Amino acid sequence: MSDSKYSVLFMRDDADVRRYRLSPFWLRFFLCSQMFLLFCAAGGMYLGYRGWKETKALNVENKRLEQQLVDAQVRLERLGNMEKILKSYDPKELQALLTSAAAEPEPKQPELNLNRIFTRTDTRQVGVDNLQAKMTKRKVSVSFELNNLQTSKPIAGEVDFVFVRKNGSEAKIKLNRNDLTFQIQRFKRIRTTFLLPEGLNADDIFGLRLEIKGNDDKVIFSETYPLYNILA
Known part of the structure; x- marks a missing residue:
């Protein structure tokens, strides 16, 4: 029975019956190839979903870092402006005001906020x-x-x-x-x-x-x- 084969019949109303002899090897090969393709498709879908989740997480992290960068730039610019205001004061005038205030108490001036x-x-x-x-x-x-x-x-x-x-x-x-x-x-x-x-x-x-x-x-x-x- 090692040379046994399957017979496949194709019948049509307007044509003669056609008969094909099919080896069990080719039938098993066809079924295995279909299962292999099915596993490949499932693996591709899994890897695609995993990549999509990783990309989404990276986008969220990127937006968070961009916002931190903007906030840091705003704080840096604010500190730079504060430094320029402090530099605009004349050190001698400040010293004179401090000496005068120590010698004779005066009403408090509003602090520079x-x-x-x-x-x-x-x-x-x-x-x-x-x-x-x-x-x-x-x-x-x-x-x-x-x-x-x-x-x-x-x-x-x-x-x-x-x-x-x-x-x-x-x-x-x-x-x-x-x-x-x-x-x-x-x-x-x-x-x-x-x-x-x-x-x-x-x-x-x-x-x-x-x-x-x-x-x-x-x-x-x-x-x-x-x-x-x-x-x-």
């Missing part, structure tokens, strides 16, 4: 790009690009500016509110012009603080920009 000056608020609702300022005598022009980061709905609010002196105090600015109110779907270029406040000279200014409020009067973005960085 660098955290208040350089605290950055960003609720990820709007983005500010390409902020530039031009100063001609006592006339100041400011422009920047305001982007709506909420693509699903428009956003409205108002922009405000305050000058920050080198001693850390703030100087209010008389602004044209018509230039600084906005309602945008995607993007708007903000431009406004104003005069330096009375008694304030350009040499006394360290930077410009930008503050953006939403319709509910809550601050959604604020940042202090050193003047030497934004003057065109």
Whole structure:
């Protein structure tokens, strides 16, 4: 029976019966090859799923590291700005003030709150790009690009500016509110012009603080920009 074979019949209504002789070896070979292909397909699906999970985990870790890098850059820039403010003080003046204060007690002056000056608020609702300022005598022009980061709905609010002196105090600015109110779907270029406040000279200014409020009067973005960085 070593030469036994299987007979395979093919029958059609409009043709003669066809008969084929098939060796058991080829039948076993066909079944084994199908099982092998099935195992290969299952292994490929498993490796693909495993690779997808690893890629997803790497993407999450990458986003976390990118956010840490952005936060570190913001802190570094803030520390650099603090250092520049401290360097702007005349050491002799500071020594004279300390000597005078030790000799004759005076009412306490408000402390220089660098955290208040350089605290950055960003609720990820709007983005500010390409902020530039031009100063001609006592006339100041400011422009920047305001982007709506909420693509699903428009956003409205108002922009405000305050000058920050080198001693850390703030100087209010008389602004044209018509230039600084906005309602945008995607993007708007903000431009406004104003005069330096009375008694304030350009040499006394360290930077410009930008503050953006939403319709509910809550601050959604604020940042202090050193003047030497934004003057065109």
